[in-house]
Amino acid sequence: MSITLTSPSYKRIYVWEIPVRLFHWLNAASLIVLMATGYLIGHPATLSHSAEAYQQYWFGNVRFIHFVAGYVFMLNLLIRFYWGLVGNRYARLRTFFPKTKAEIRELWEVLRVDIFEFDRTAHPTVGHNQLASLSYLILFVFSVFQIATGFGLYAAMSDGWVASLFGWVVPVLGGDGATRVWHHGAMWFFVLFTLVHIYIVAYHDYVEGRGTTSSMVGGWKFEREDVLDRKD
Amino acid sequence: MTDPSIWGIMAQKGYSRRDFLQFCTYAAALSGLQSNAVAEVAQQFTTKPRPPVVWLHFQECTCCSESFIRASHPIVADVLLDTLSLDYTETLQAAAGHQAEACLHETMRDHHGDYILLVEGSVPMSADGVYCTIGGRSAEDILKEAAEGAAAIVAWGSCASNGCIQAARPNPTNATPIHKILNRPVINVPGCPPIADVMTGVVTHLLVYGRAPELDSRGRPRSFYGRRVHDTCYRRPYYDAGLFVASWDDENARRGYCLYKMGCRGPVTYNACGVTKWNEGTSFPIQSGHGCIGCSEAGFWDNGPFYQHLAAFPGFGIEATADKVGTVATVATAGALGAHAVWTNVRKHKAIKATIDESVNVTSDS
Ligand code: HEM
Ligand code: SF4
Numbered sequence: 001m002s003i004t005l006t007s008p009s010y011k012r013i014y015v016w017e018i019p020v021r022l023f024h025w026l027n028a029a030s031l032i033v034l035m036a037t038g039y040l041i042g043h044p045a046t047l048s049h050s051a052e053a054y055q056q057y058w059f060g061n062v063r064f065i066h067f068v069a070g071y072v073f074m075l076n077l078l079i080r081f082y083w084g085l086v087g088n089r090y091a092r093l094r095t096f097f098p099k100t101k102a103e104i105r106e107l108w109e110v111l112r113v114d115i116f117e118f119d120r121t122a123h124p125t126v127g128h129n130q131l132a133s134l135s136y137l138i139l140f141v142f143s144v145f146q147i148a149t150g151f152g153l154y155a156a157m158s159d160g161w162v163a164s165l166f167g168w169v170v171p172v173l174g175g176d177g178a179t180r181v182w183h184h185g186a187m188w189f190f191v192l193f194t195l196v197h198i199y200i201v202a203y204h205d206y207v208e209g210r211g212t213t214s215s216m217v218g219g220w221k222f223e224r225e226d227v228l229d230r231k232d
Numbered sequence: 233m234t235d236p237s238i239w240g241i242m243a244q245k246g247y248s249r250r251d252f253l254q255f256c257t258y259a260a261a262l263s264g265l266q267s268n269a270v271a272e273v274a275q276q277f278t279t280k281p282r283p284p285v286v287w288l289h290f291q292e293c294t295c296c297s298e299s300f301i302r303a304s305h306p307i308v309a310d311v312l313l314d315t316l317s318l319d320y321t322e323t324l325q326a327a328a329g330h331q332a333e334a335c336l337h338e339t340m341r342d343h344h345g346d347y348i349l350l351v352e353g354s355v356p357m358s359a360d361g362v363y364c365t366i367g368g369r370s371a372e373d374i375l376k377e378a379a380e381g382a383a384a385i386v387a388w389g390s391c392a393s394n395g396c397i398q399a400a401r402p403n404p405t406n407a408t409p410i411h412k413i414l415n416r417p418v419i420n421v422p423g424c425p426p427i428a429d430v431m432t433g434v435v436t437h438l439l440v441y442g443r444a445p446e447l448d449s450r451g452r453p454r455s456f457y458g459r460r461v462h463d464t465c466y467r468r469p470y471y472d473a474g475l476f477v478a479s480w481d482d483e484n485a486r487r488g489y490c491l492y493k494m495g496c497r498g499p500v501t502y503n504a505c506g507v508t509k510w511n512e513g514t515s516f517p518i519q520s521g522h523g524c525i526g527c528s529e530a531g532f533w534d535n536g537p538f539y540q541h542l543a544a545f546p547g548f549g550i551e552a553t554a555d556k557v558g559t560v561a562t563v564a565t566a567g568a569l570g571a572h573a574v575w576t577n578v579r580k581h582k583a584i585k586a587t588i589d590e591s592v593n594v595t596s597d598s
Contacts, residue, residue, distance in 0.1 A: 008590065042542065042555070044493065046478040059474030115572075117579045122587075156460055171449060176460070176500035177526060177535045181543045181554065188558030192565055199569045207580050209587045 010222040015090045015127055015215055023080040024216050030073040031190055034146075037066040042184050067154060071162070074147045077140070090127035096137040098130050106130040114203070124208045126223050132200070135193070142189045149173070149183040235281035238439070239274075252277070258305045262433035263440065264455040276440045283439065284339050284347040286378055290371040291364050291398045291407055292353030296389040299425035303432045304512045333367050340381055348438055349382035351375065354391040354398050355413055356405035363405040372413060379414045384438050386419045387411060388431065390527060393420035393451070400533035411451055419444050420451040422503075424527035429508050430456045452502070461524050462498035464506030467491065491518060495539040497526030 016024075040062050047058075084093035098104050110131040113119040128136065151162060152169030153176060173179045204212040210222045236244070242252050256274040257267075265273070287297075339347060353371075356363035361370030379385055387410050390396035398407035411418040421434055434453055437445045445453040462468065470476070470490040477485045477494050492499070498506075501524055505516040517524055523539070526532040535543040545552045577584075 044474055044476055046476050046484070046493065047474060053469040053473040053475060056473045056475075060472035062474075117572075117575060120580060120582055122580065122583045157463075167449075174531055175529045176502075177497060177529055177543065178531065180500060181535070184542055185545070185554035185558070188554065188561060191558065191562055195562065195565055195569065199573070203573070203576060207576065207584055207587075 008224050008226060010210075011225055011228055013126055013221050013223055014088075014219050015221045016219040017083075017088055017091060018219070019079065019083045020087065020091050021216055021219060023076055023083070026072065026076045027080075030069045030076065031194070033069040034066060034073060035187060035190055035194075037062050037069065038184070038187050041066060067158075070147070070150050070154070073143070074151075074162075077143055077147070095128060096133045096140070098134060103130050107134065114200075114207075122207050124204070124210055124223070124227075126221060135197070139193055142186055142193075146183065146186050146190075149179050149186070152179055153183060235284070237280055238277040238282050241282060255305060259432070259436040259440070262429055263437040263445065264433070265440075273436075273440050280439075283383065283442075284343045285350060286336065286339055286347055286382070287350040287352065288374065288378060290351070290353030290355050290375070290391075291405070292389065292391045294352070295425040296352045296391075296431070299428045300388075300431050301428075302511060303428040305432070336378075340378060344381035346383045347381065348435075349378050349385045350388055350435075351385065351392045351410050352388040354395050354407040354409055356398070357408045357413075358404075358406035375410060375413060379410075379416070383442070384419065384444060385410070385414065385416070386421060386434060386438070387451075388421055389426055390422045390424045390530075390532075393418075393422040394530035396424055397533050400531075417444065417447075418451055419447065419453065422452065422457075422528040422530075424532075426528070427456075427504060427508050427510060430504055456504045456508075457502045457528070459502065459504075460499060461501045461503050461505050461518070462496075464504075465498050465518055466506065467518060485521065488521075491521075491523040493541060494523050495537065495541055496523030497529070497532070497535075497538075498524040501526040501529050501532075503528040 044059055044062075081093065083091055084096075089095070098107050106125070107130040109123060110129050113121065113123050114129075115131070148166055148169045151166035152173075154160075155163040155167045155170070156176060158164075170176055170179050173182055201212055204210075211220060215221045239252055242255075247255075253270075253274060256277060257270050259277075260267070260270045260273045263273075289297075353364075355361070355371040355375055357372065361372045364371040366374060387393040391398065391407075392410050394409050395403070395407050398405060399409070409420075411420060419434060421431060423430070430453075433456065434445065437453075445455060448454050448457060462471070465471075467488065467490045470488070471492055475484065475487075475489045477489045477491050479485070480494070490496070496518065498518065505524070506518070509516045509519070525538045526535065529535075537544065540553065542553045542555070545554050545557050
């Protein structure tokens with residue numbers, strides 16, 4: 001068996017550490033649960049059982065699952081913020097904020113090359129590219145908003161101290177009714193985000209062929225040696 | 233001459249001591265006091281001069297007054313209101329015109345620092361307050377003057393405590409709740425109108441203790457506004473079981489299932505309707521088959537339509553909920569992504585092909 005090497009050689013880089021990968025999947029799972037149960041809370045199905053009310057508790061269960069997933073969602077995010085302080089360079093919180101000239105240039109590059117496709121080539125980056133980072137920053141902002149409004153609403157039905165920490169949110173937004181509308185409306189951000197996020201990951205994998213999708217499972221990404229040499 | 237106590241007034245009117253003690257028990261219960269506090273209530277009502285009361289009316293419909301005279305206990309209307317009206321309340325007092333104004337000023341002067349001020353209605357702040365003037369003076373002026381010497385101030389109803397319908401978008405007169413005008417504590421008793429027995433409870437508390445009951449962060453008495461209508465609703469088991477009315481005349485409506493899907497605002501409304509009920513405990517809206525419209529919540533007129541679970545999405549018409557807007561956005565995004573995928577195959581064809589071409593060729597020559 002003989003192997004003909006016609007491709008440039010690639011280096012394997014350990015990009016996503018275990019806490020980051022765990023965060024990602026727990027976040028995805030809790031978001032799916034929160035979106036599904038949240039939508040049901042807003043639009044419960046109409047059942048017409050002749051059963052007595054005491055024979056079932058499905059709506060109560062849906063709400064209970066929503067609240068449990070809400071706690072998971074929040075704790076998971078807190079752990080991720082902590083890892084953003086101590087994790088590797090790709091996990092750092094500062095990677096989410098475009099600051100330097102080069103980073104802002106990259107933001108436009110990604111828009112130009114990947115989104116609007118003015119450029120026929122592919123320009124891969126290790127870690128998050130700047131546009132992706134920005135989208136995650138927005139995701140974090142919405143997550144915090146959803147946690148604040150969710151626990152704010154929860155304060156009316158929970159004696160827990162976590163919920164009571166958010167008691168101030170409801171008056172600020174103008175009452176429980178308005179808070180519910182905000183909380184419900186913000187769900188659509190997560191729906192749109194999920195859609196776009198999955199597509200863009202698939203796009204990068206498809207165009208660049210560097211294992212973008214599997215990197216969130218194993219943690220590894222691949223980079224051409226010559227590109228790495230240029231960067232460092 | 234010292235002012236008579238409540239018992240003094242009642243005795244004058246021919247009530248017996250027994251009637252009086254019954255009234256004290258009722259008043260104590262309404263103020264959320266334990267039964268051993270009845271003695272204290274009786275003591276206060278017998279010895280303390282009844283504090284004078286000034287009841288002002290601004291932008292309102294008088295439904296608060298209407299509600300108040302329907303309190304469960306007849307003595308409340310007869311004694312409290314009768315005596316209230318002795319001082320100043322435009323709707324019920326005998327005096328009119330200059331006589332009434334003189335009466336108001338006399339009360340405010342003679343009892344400076346110890347009268348109770350009850351305010352019904354919001355105050356229009358735009359155009360120098362011309363939208364509500366009484367005796368040639370703006371509501372704001374009158375309110376500020378009356379508030380200055382008041383021992384306690386109560387905002388009756390949603391108008392005075394959060395603006396109610398006058399303050400609904402676009403709020404042409406800039407109707408303003410009184411706690412936003414006065415910079416001193418105000419007891420907010422929202423509702424359109426508030427429940428009569430809640431009103432009596434608040435007044436009784438003031439009369440007995442001479443200070444406000446425990447209030448929440450929005451100035452509402454905790455004992456009446458501490459829980460949502462939903463938390464004390466007798467249809468709540470149907471809610472938890474997921475048994476909902478889906479239209480006004482369906483089988484589920486006949487069975488008395490939960491009105492959540494019909495836009496019931498019980499889950500977002502803080503009030504005592506489920507417990508105290510209305511008209512001497514006869515019923516309340518949900519018991520009559522109609523969802524709560526949230527009349528004691530700030531901005532409830534703008535959170536409509538009443539028969540829809542979620543409020544309309546601002547700027548997209550009455551029918552547009554966040555869900556309709558969200559669904560359209562999702563479909564549009566999915567379409568854009570699909571188009572992008574097709575375009576990628578056209579536009580990046582070469583780049584993708586180059587990647588495939590540079591792939592390692594594994595040939596087997598066994
Ligand atoms: C991204 C995450 C979340 C999404 C997409 C989401 C979505 C929703 C939706 C659509 C509703 C229905 C609102 C309505 O129509 O009335 C809802 C209700 C609610 N959510 Fe969330 N939610 C999220 C996170 C949270 C969190 C973290 C909490 C905190 C415990 C929470 C607590 C609540 C509460 C208390 C309600 C009201 C439930 C009721 O009264 O029955 N949510 N959520
Ligand atoms: S009818 Fe309204 S207040 Fe009663 S349980 Fe249903 S949603 Fe709650």
